[in-house]
Amino acid sequence: MDDPVTQAHPRLSVHDVTFYGTPLAGLETCWAALGVSRLSVLDTELFDSSFPMLLQRKGYAVEAVYHLFAGGSLTNDAQAAQDGLCRVIDAAARVHARTVYLLTGGRAGLSWGAAAERFCAMVAPCAAHAKAAGVALAIENASSLYADIHLAHTLRDAVALAEMAGLSVCIDVFHCWAEGDFDEMVQRALPRTALIQLSDYVLGDRALPGRAVPGDGAIPLERLVGQAIAGGYEHGFDLELIGPRIDREGRLESARRACDVVGAMLDRLGA
Numbered sequence: 001m002d003d004p005v006t007q008a009h010p011r012l013s014v015h016d017v018t019f020y021g022t023p024l025a026g027l028e029t030c031w032a033a034l035g036v037s038r039l040s041v042l043d044t045e046l047f048d049s050s051f052p053m054l055l056q057r058k059g060y061a062v063e064a065v066y067h068l069f070a071g072g073s074l075t076n077d078a079q080a081a082q083d084g085l086c087r088v089i090d091a092a093a094r095v096h097a098r099t100v101y102l103l104t105g106g107r108a109g110l111s112w113g114a115a116a117e118r119f120c121a122m123v124a125p126c127a128a129h130a131k132a133a134g135v136a137l138a139i140e141n142a143s144s145l146y147a148d149i150h151l152a153h154t155l156r157d158a159v160a161l162a163e164m165a166g167l168s169v170c171i172d173v174f175h176c177w178a179e180g181d182f183d184e185m186v187q188r189a190l191p192r193t194a195l196i197q198l199s200d201y202v203l204g205d206r207a208l209p210g211r212a213v214p215g216d217g218a219i220p221l222e223r224l225v226g227q228a229i230a231g232g233y234e235h236g237f238d239l240e241l242i243g244p245r246i247d248r249e250g251r252l253e254s255a256r257r258a259c260d261v262v263g264a265m266l267d268r269l270g271a
Contacts (some may be wrong), residue, residue: 004231007035017242018254024054034256066100067101099137104152105151155171156185211242213254241255
């Protein structure tokens with residue numbers, strides 16, 4: 001007999017990168033098994049002709065869409081980068097997605113400051129387009145191990161760049177929870193935060209990416225989530241679960257357990 005399907009907390013999504021390589025029909029099976037009502041997807045999914053019909057049929061809401069800006073390099077053609085992002089924004093708007101969040105593209109030989117200025121200039125028409133379309137455009141923080149395709153490797157840098165560009169912020173807690181000014185930067189980020197991504201880290205794990213199911217590691221997630229809620233954060237919490245620990249347990253099994261743990265946490269916090 002199949003396991004009974006339970007409903008995930010309504011503010012939870014499980015990022016589709018958790019099931020990377022799974023076709024849309026398989027993703028639909030995972031979403032149903034998890035009982036999620038919000039989705040966090042890759043931009044390529046927006047262009048699958050069956051995706052909008054699936055959303056309408058099942059009543060899913062799209063919380064966030066991931067996009068790699070400028071093909072991963074800020075030295076690439078600006079017009080092509082703008083056209084690509086605007087195409088994603090338009091597709092996101094058609095399915096009423098709330099947020100498109102970005103990796104900025106890497107700086108190649110540019111200094112950080114010069115690359116930040118170039119990013120702001122390149123993304124400006126897209127920011128205006130997103131605002132007109134009613135879609136939030138956000139920058140996430142990501143490890144410096146992704147410096148080939150991104151600029152913002154601390155929460156401070158992500159917030160500073162978002163402020164420069166007039167964009168929102170996606171806080172990936174896994175990549176910034178141990179920063180010395182984390183609490184201060186969360187407070188600075190919250191007024192423009194469009195998405196918070198959650199996973200855990202087990203001390204001493206050197207795997208890449210070394211993510212764990214919330215509750216299995218050392219990140220004080222309940223305190224951090226409580227801080228965000230108390231600070232007025234009203235949007236979704238996205239579970240991004242990738243890496244050897246997730247693969248060993250099983251992607252769906254890990255995601256189901258994460259939904260249970262974080263859902264109970266959100267209930268305790270009155271979210």
